Amino acid sequence: MKNNLKCKTINEIKDTEGRIILINIEINENIFTLINVYAPNQHKNRNKFFKKVQNIIENNRLGILILGGDMNETLSINDKKTNNISRNYKPVNSLKKLIKKNNLTDIWRELHPNTSQFTWRRKNDTKIASRIDFFLISPDIRPHVMKADIRPAMISYTDHQAISLQVRQNSEERGRGFFKINNSILKEQKYIDLINKLIENYKKQILTKNLKTLWDMFKSEVRTATLTYCKQRSSENKNDIKNLETKLRKLN
Numbered sequence: 001m002k003n004n005l006k007c008k009t010i011n012e013i014k015d016t017e018g019r020i021i022l023i024n025i026e027i028n029e030n031i032f033t034l035i036n037v038y039a040p041n042q043h044k045n046r047n048k049f050f051k052k053v054q055n056i057i058e059n060n061r062l063g064i065l066i067l068g069g070d071m072n073e074t075l076s077i078n079d080k081k082t083n084n085i086s087r088n089y090k091p092v093n094s095l096k097k098l099i100k101k102n103n104l105t106d107i108w109r110e111l112h113p114n115t116s117q118f119t120w121r122r123k124n125d126t127k128i129a130s131r132i133d134f135f136l137i138s139p140d141i142r143p144h145v146m147k148a149d150i151r152p153a154m155i156s157y158t159d160h161q162a163i164s165l166q167v168r169q170n171s172e173e174r175g176r177g178f179f180k181i182n183n184s185i186l187k188e189q190k191y192i193d194l195i196n197k198l199i200e201n202y203k204k205q206i207l208t209k210n211l212k213t214l215w216d217m218f219k220s221e222v223r224t225a226t227l228t229y230c231k232q233r234s235s236e237n238k239n240d241i242k243n244l245e246t247k248l249r250k251l252n
Contacts, residue, residue: 031063
């Protein structure tokens with residue numbers, strides 16, 4: 001979450017079994033109802049569970065709804081990989097009713113209509129897999145969705161992939177802002193060499209230019225050089241992470 005995001009929690013609702021968490025939250029003057037769920041494995045219990053989720057929504061929802069988590073349920077035959085699947089497969093009725101009643105969208109499937117990707121695989125049989133973790137969102141937020149993806153979970157004790165939803169906040173005109181430096185770069189030799197080179201260049205101009213003007217020019221150039229260095233550094237880190245995630249996806 002970005003530092004400039006104005007965020008205020010209104011209230012929080014939890015069920016007694018630890019399977020449902022609902023938070024009403026105000027973000028930049030917009031109210032959202034965020035729900036995280038962990039549905040039961042058994043079909044009968046799962047049907048009761050989504051009825052309970054719907055009841056909690058009706059009694060506690062205050063804003064734009066985003067529901068995500070482990071549904072232990074797929075929404076179409078294309079989300080399952082198994083040797084024994086019924087072509088008449090349908091999700092539990094209570095989940096279908098919840099989606100219809102709240103006018104929700106499976107955003108990952110909408111953005112990836114022809115992609116086959118799974119969030120869970122059986123550890124001892126990789127031929128069995130399914131997409132049972134996903135986000136369901138209100139149409140109000142759909143125009144602001146930038147990205148929804150499935151990525152490796154960076155924890156060793158799960159057989160699930162992670163799911164990600166990226167939403168754009170309303171754009172506002174902003175000034176240049178204050179210059180903030182990431183102190184960790186002060187220990188990086190590449191950055192130290194960069195600044196030392198600038199210092200040496202300005203030393204040569206001390207006798208030929210006004211010191212105050214020279215000092216202001218130096219500070220400005222340090223700022224520009226530092227921002228460029230940090231952006232490049234951040235881009236390299238993101239590329240490294242992306243490459244690692246790609247390798248993990250291939251391994252999975």
